[in-house]
Amino acid sequence: MTHATSVPPPDTGAPLWQQAIFRVLKEGGTKQIAYVPDAGHSHVIRSAIADPEIEDIVLTTEEEGVALACGAWLGGQRAALLMQSSGVGNCVNMFSLLQAADVPFFTLVTMRGEYAEFNHWQAPMGRATQAALELMGIHVLRVTHADEAEEIVSAGFDAAFQAGDRVAVLLGQNLIGRKKWERN
Known part of the structure; x- marks a missing residue:
C-alpha cells in the first residue's frame, strides 16, 4: 500500500559530501537536528x-539551538x-x-562572506566566525x-560526543558553492 506524505524526500542527487554528513549524524545516534533554514544545509534538513528516528526542529533564531542541544x-x-556563519553572532552569549554546564556540543556552520560572496553584509561575520567560536x-x-x-x-562529532568537547565544523563557502543574486 502506498500513501501520500507531506514530508519531502531526501535529495538523492545531493553531492556525496552532503550525503556523508547526514550519514555521520545518523550513524552517530543524532536524535535531534535543529536549524534555521539554509540552502547549504538543505540535504541534511530534508x-x-x-527520517522518523530524528526530530527536526525549525528555529526562529540560532541561539535557541544552543539551548536545545543542552x-x-x-x-x-x-x-x-545547523546554522550559517551569520548565526554564530546571534549565539555568542548563549x-x-x-x-x-559542561555540555558537549556539535554544530555545522555554512560559511558566508568568503569565496565569491555577493552580499557585502555577510563579510564581517564571515571573517569573525572562527575567532568568535574559539x-x-x-x-x-x-x-x-x-x-x-x-x-x-566524523572527527568533530566524535570529539563532541565521545570526548565531551564543544565543536563547530565550518563548511567553507567554496565547498558549498558560489551564491548569486537572481534577477527577475
Whole structure:
C-alpha cells in the first residue's frame, strides 16, 4: 500500500559530501537536528525531516539551538545544530551556557562572506566566525574540500560526543558553492 506524505524526500542527487554528513549524524545516534533554514544545509534538513528516528526542529533564531542541544543532552539524546556563519553572532552569549554546564556540543556552520560572496553584509561575520567560536571555548574544524567532509565531520562529532568537547565544523563557502543574486 502506498500513501501520500507531506514530508519531502531526501535529495538523492545531493553531492556525496552532503550525503556523508547526514550519514555521520545518523550513524552517530543524532536524535535531534535543529536549524534555521539554509540552502547549504538543505540535504541534511530534508533527510532529517524524512527520517522518523530524528526530530527536526525549525528555529526562529540560532541561539535557541544552543539551548536545545543542552536540553537534548540532559535528556539523554544527541543533537546537532545547523546554522550559517551569520548565526554564530546571534549565539555568542548563549555559548557561555555550554561551558558553564559542561555540555558537549556539535554544530555545522555554512560559511558566508568568503569565496565569491555577493552580499557585502555577510563579510564581517564571515571573517569573525572562527575567532568568535574559539573565544567562547568551541573547538573549530574546517572543511574546504568535498573529499575531506566525512572524515572531518566524523572527527568533530566524535570529539563532541565521545570526548565531551564543544565543536563547530565550518563548511567553507567554496565547498558549498558560489551564491548569486537572481534577477527577475
